[in-house]
Amino acid sequence: MERLFKIRIFTVMFFLAVASIAANAKESKKEGDNYHAKQILIVGLHDNVKSNYFYNGMIAEETGMKADSIDQTYNTIIAENIAASVKNGDCKFIPANATQVTGQVLNEIKVNGENEDCYSDLSAVPTEELQKVLDNADADYLLVLNQHYLKWQDQPLRTLFHIVSYTLFDKDKNEVYRGNNFFTCMNLENPDKLRKSSRKSSSKIASSIIKTLDED
Incomplete structure (x- = not known):
């Protein structure tokens, strides 16, 4: 014994x-x-909130958001949740501010696909402009929030799917990863409730990207 x-x-x-x-x-x-911890700059595209049912006026009325800033509100919430989900480690996510990504980059990003299956294309973005934006942010990668798709279904249960598609690029415009994740609500929610509802999904986005970069 x-x-x-x-x-x-x-x-x-x-x-x-x-x-x-x-x-x-x-x-x-x-x-x-x-x-050097890998740093990822997050940018949401203009007018990237789409739906098979809701239009901007309905979204604004139900959520209290301004109709002309719905995309900015949704993008900010998702980006901040992604960043907040990573407390420490080899990666850091940086939500881009309003002036951090120049029009020469942002306006030249094209989105292909539709509904929940979307991905970004940087072929029209000048490489030197992208590198300048990333260098100014001390970032190594660009994470593009391609689209926030609001998919409404009546049957079998009334459910609203929030489907966020995203694409990760390196400084040379090479696609590193693409994917999507979703969360559900019963109805459209105001920003505070949306922030809470999307935390788990945003954390999964961060985890998928970190896993991909760790494998490099």
């Missing part, structure tokens, strides 16, 4: 030592001269 107890103690101590070594190695890597 005593011998078995000693073996168990030794096993526990061994695994603790291995875990400590791994943690220290990871920390040493972060503290090294060449370490």
Whole structure:
């Protein structure tokens, strides 16, 4: 019995030592001269809130948003939730402010596809302009919120699907990842409720991107 107890103690101590070594190695890597956390600038496109049922006037009336700033409100909420979901680690998400992404970049981003299946195309964006925007933000990647699609269904249950599609690019305009995620509500919600409802979905977007970049 005593011998078995000693073996168990030794096993526990061994695994603790291995875990400590791994943690220290990871920390040493972060503290090294060449370490740089990957930074991702998030930008939402203009007029990217679409729906199979709701038009801007209805959205504004139900949510209290201004009709001419619906896309900005939705984009800001999703971007801030993505950034807030990552407390520490090898990636940092930066929501772009109103002046951070120039028109030469923002206005030249094209969206292909429709409804929930959308992706961005940067082929018309001048590479040097994109790099300038990212360098000014100290960012390595651009995350484009392509579209926020409001899909309403009556059957089998009255449900509103919020489907957010996004595309990640590097400084050379190469597509690194694309995807979408969704959350549901019973009805259109005001900004405060929308922020709460979209947290889990936004966190999943961040996790998918972090996993992709970790594999590089």
